[in-house]
Amino acid sequence: MKTLTISDSTADAISLSHLGYSYPGDQFAVLNIPAWRVERNERVFLQGESGSGKSTLLSLLAGLSVPTQGSLQILGYDIANLTARQRDRFRAANLGVVFQQFNLIPYLSALDNVLLAARFGSASNAGARQRATTLLERMNLQSALHHRPASQMSIGQQQRVAIARALMNNPSLLLIDEPTSALDHVNRDAFLALLFDMLSDQECAMVFVSHDPALGAFFDSQIRIAELNHGGILI
Amino acid sequence: MGAFGTVWLVASQSLRYRLSGVLLTIASIALSVFVLLGVEHVRQEARSGFASTVSGVDLIVGARTGEINLLLLSVFRIGTATANLSWESVEQLDQQKNVVWTVPISLGDSHRNFRVVGTTQAFFSRYKFGSKQPLVFDQGQPFEEVAEVVLGARVAGELGYQLGDSLVLSHGMADTSFSHHDQLPFAVSGILAPTGTPIDNALFVGLDAIDAMHSEGGSDSHQAHEGRDAHEDHDAHNEHEVHEEHDAHLGPDADEDHKAHEDHDGHKGHEVYEEHEAHQDHDAHNEHEVHEEHDAHLGPDADEDHEAHEDHDGHEDHQDLDHHEEHHQAHDHPPIGTVTAVLVGLSSPITTLQVKRWVDEYEEEALLAILPGVALTQLWELVGNVESVLLGISILILVSSLLGLNAMLLASMRERRREIEVLRSIGAPSSFILSLLMIESLLIVSVGVMLAVGILLASIAAANTLFVETFGLMISSQILNPSNVMALGLIYLTAVIVTLLPAVRAYRVSRSVGTAATAD
Numbered sequence: 061m062k063t064l065t066i067s068d069s070t071a072d073a074i075s076l077s078h079l080g081y082s083y084p085g086d087q088f089a090v091l092n093i094p095a096w097r098v099e100r101n102e103r104v105f106l107q108g109e110s111g112s113g114k115s116t117l118l119s120l121l122a123g124l125s126v127p128t129q130g131s132l133q134i135l136g137y138d139i140a141n142l143t144a145r146q147r148d149r150f151r152a153a154n155l156g157v158v159f160q161q162f163n164l165i166p167y168l169s170a171l172d173n174v175l176l177a178a179r180f181g182s183a184s185n186a187g188a189r190q191r192a193t194t195l196l197e198r199m200n201l202q203s204a205l206h207h208r209p210a211s212q213m214s215i216g217q218q219q220r221v222a223i224a225r226a227l228m229n230n231p232s233l234l235l236i237d238e239p240t241s242a243l244d245h246v247n248r249d250a251f252l253a254l255l256f257d258m259l260s261d262q263e264c265a266m267v268f269v270s271h272d273p274a275l276g277a278f279f280d281s282q283i284r285i286a287e288l289n290h291g292g293i294l295i
Numbered sequence: 296m297g298a299f300g301t302v303w304l305v306a307s308q309s310l311r312y313r314l315s316g317v318l319l320t321i322a323s324i325a326l327s328v329f330v331l332l333g334v335e336h337v338r339q340e341a342r343s344g345f346a347s348t349v350s351g352v353d354l355i356v357g358a359r360t361g362e363i364n365l366l367l368l369s370v371f372r373i374g375t376a377t378a379n380l381s382w383e384s385v386e387q388l389d390q391q392k393n394v395v396w397t398v399p400i401s402l403g404d405s406h407r408n409f410r411v412v413g414t415t416q417a418f419f420s421r422y423k424f425g426s427k428q429p430l431v432f433d434q435g436q437p438f439e440e441v442a443e444v445v446l447g448a449r450v451a452g453e454l455g456y457q458l459g460d461s462l463v464l465s466h467g468m469a470d471t472s473f474s475h476h477d478q479l480p481f482a483v484s485g486i487l488a489p490t491g492t493p494i495d496n497a498l499f500v501g502l503d504a505i506d507a508m509h510s511e512g513g514s515d516s517h518q519a520h521e522g523r524d525a526h527e528d529h530d531a532h533n534e535h536e537v538h539e540e541h542d543a544h545l546g547p548d549a550d551e552d553h554k555a556h557e558d559h560d561g562h563k564g565h566e567v568y569e570e571h572e573a574h575q576d577h578d579a580h581n582e583h584e585v586h587e588e589h590d591a592h593l594g595p596d597a598d599e600d601h602e603a604h605e606d607h608d609g610h611e612d613h614q615d616l617d618h619h620e621e622h623h624q625a626h627d628h629p630p631i632g633t634v635t636a637v638l639v640g641l642s643s644p645i646t647t648l649q650v651k652r653w654v655d656e657y658e659e660e661a662l663l664a665i666l667p668g669v670a671l672t673q674l675w676e677l678v679g680n681v682e683s684v685l686l687g688i689s690i691l692i693l694v695s696s697l698l699g700l701n702a703m704l705l706a707s708m709r710e711r712r713r714e715i716e717v718l719r720s721i722g723a724p725s726s727f728i729l730s731l732l733m734i735e736s737l738l739i740v741s742v743g744v745m746l747a748v749g750i751l752l753a754s755i756a757a758a759n760t761l762f763v764e765t766f767g768l769m770i771s772s773q774i775l776n777p778s779n780v781m782a783l784g785l786i787y788l789t790a791v792i793v794t795l796l797p798a799v800r801a802y803r804v805s806r807s808v809g810t811a812a813t814a815d
Contacts, residue, residue: 166714
């Protein structure tokens with residue numbers, strides 16, 4: 061289990077071949093991806109509309125579900141070979157996940173939300189509080205906000221707390237799904253600038269999913285899910 | 296911060312966050328658990344209270360009738376005796392080797408609709424109720440004189456009698472009974488503490504007092520009822536009354552006095568009413584009855600006296616018996632020299648059936664012995680509709696509280712789907728999520744249950760202070776009887792299942808469908 065927290069730094073961030081996913085008891089494959097790679101430290105923009113299978117792909121990448129066909133390696137680990145408990149640990153230690161909305165436990169303060177992730181992710185909690193505070197401040201959240209329950213924060217503030225939380229355990233892979241869909245343009249650009257600023261000193265790959273092609277310019281590479289996914293056909 | 300510490304921290308914040316909903320849920324659980332436990336407790340108490348109407352009495356013996364009839368008559372004082380028990384039989388029974396004590400009771404009179412029990416002083420020490428609780432005198436003491444009466448708590452309370460008050464007993468049970476034993480007023484010698492049993496509704500006098508009343512009152516009212524107006528001789532009647540009063544006060548110590556009167560009486564009757572030849576018989580008859588009665592109750596200790604009257608009695612024996620029988624039918628008290636039933640205490644419970652068989656096979660008279668506990672259970676089965684109604688209510692309440700609990704927890708679980716998904720996304724293990732939800736549910740249910748138990752205990756305490764004084768009812772605080780524990784267990788089980796199912800489902804769903812991003 062220890063190995064789950066120290067990932068193989070030479071392996072690709074994401075490496076999959078002949079990946080297929082279909083819902084239990086369903087012949088219809090939601091996902092069918094012949095091959096895809098994301099290198100270490102690579103920031104990938106994945107563009108796709110809802111219904112293109114992006115949520116399913118993210119859930120597979122996060123280890124929340126297991127492919128029904130093919131192989132999927134995240135940071136060198138074959139997800140299908142891990143137990144549910146191992147996948148939970150793996151996710152906590154190595155991945156940072158940010159959703160569109162509702163990323164936080166509403167009744168916990170910003171600080172506690174970040175600390176909760178640290179609680180699951182790392183064996184030692186020493187300095188966790190200091191690191192969490194620093195991260196929140198770097199995400200432009202003044203210390204007055206740190207103790208405010210998430211439910212009393214604006215969506216923009218919540219998303220910034222979510223990024224801080226995702227980075228708390230020094231993840232090797234960030235999975236971010238439409239984090240700006242609830243933000244206006246000004247806030248969206250500020251948010252992205254902040255995100256890249258945060259990642260500038262991090263050894264961290266990122267898969268950023270959005271329907272908005274305008275965001276693609278910020279990334280190392282961009283790809284449409286439709287190009288990737290040959291799903292939607294009977295296999 | 297240990298694993299449990301984290302769960303606890305998150306759970307407490309979560310509960311505080313949805314405080315109003317949590318409080319509402321707790322209140323509703325507390326309410327339904329309170330009603331559930333309360334109704335169930337009352338059901339159990341009704342049953343056990345009923346079963347302990349009389350205790351410490353091993354057998355009740357009466358003339359042969361139905362078991363429940365005898366129980367109703369002797370313990371609840373409902374109904375009338377169809378036959379009675381001769382004093383000889385009582386003595387025979389008393390001499391049985393396993394019989395430790397016998398307490399005769401004689402019914403048939405009343406005071407303002409409360410039944411009068413003729414018995415002996417031993418009644419107050421032998422009769423027990425509840426879990427072998429003895430009768431306690433609130434004020435005063437058992438009757439000692441013939442004209443003394445002990446009142447049940449409710450009799451004293453409702454009619455407002457105090458120690459030393461004087462009251463008059465009536466024949467039969469009817470409210471409108473025209474025949475009162477005004478000639479023999481009774482003084483209140485004692486008032487019993489409330490028991491919550493039929494004891495509270497009764498008046499107790501000595502057997503000799505009952506006999507004394509009826510020796511006079513019997514003939515008096517007998518005449519009235521039979522419509523023997525032709526025989527109604529006021530003078531004779533008056534004279535008789537005078538005589539009677541003396542008679543009533545006759546203890547063993549007053550024999551001479553009695554005799555003195557006897558002579559006087561006979562004399563006077565002849566002198567004054569010589570011309571009323573037709574009534575002469577009757578007069579003599581009355582007089583005779585007095586003696587007869589006197590005989591009967593004086594019993595073994597008055598042998599000489601008995602013999603002294605023998606001659607006098609002899610000549611109209613037959614007529615006298617007839618008279619008594621008629622009299623008995625008119626009023627349901629036993630003829631003089633007999634009792635309605637006998638309470639029996641045995642040396643050991645093992646001998647109960649042995650003595651019961653002796654009684655049932657007794658040849659002189661057709662007798663019946665019942666075990667009070669068994670008969671009470673039978674009676675409860677007859678009147679136990681109350682219990683099944685309460686049981687039905689209990690079940691309905693249990694079902695509705697389980698459904699209510701279900702609905703509330705399910706609603707909060709649905710609300711928490713997203714929360715579970717967030718926890719999953721940051722790598723919270725399933726054990727953390729399950730224990731978080733479980734701690735919250737069990738905490739809510741437990742606080743509700745504790746609140747309910749607390750309120751119920753407080754209500755019982757409040758009710759007890761109220762009821763003991765008015766009804767003598769003491770509700771036990773032992774509310775955790777097996778059926779209540781089972782009901783609580785069901786409530787907890789439901790809480791666990793209702794919490795577990797959505798949690799597992801949410802866990803599964805977030806795993807198979809994907810991230811919370813789909814939740815829009």
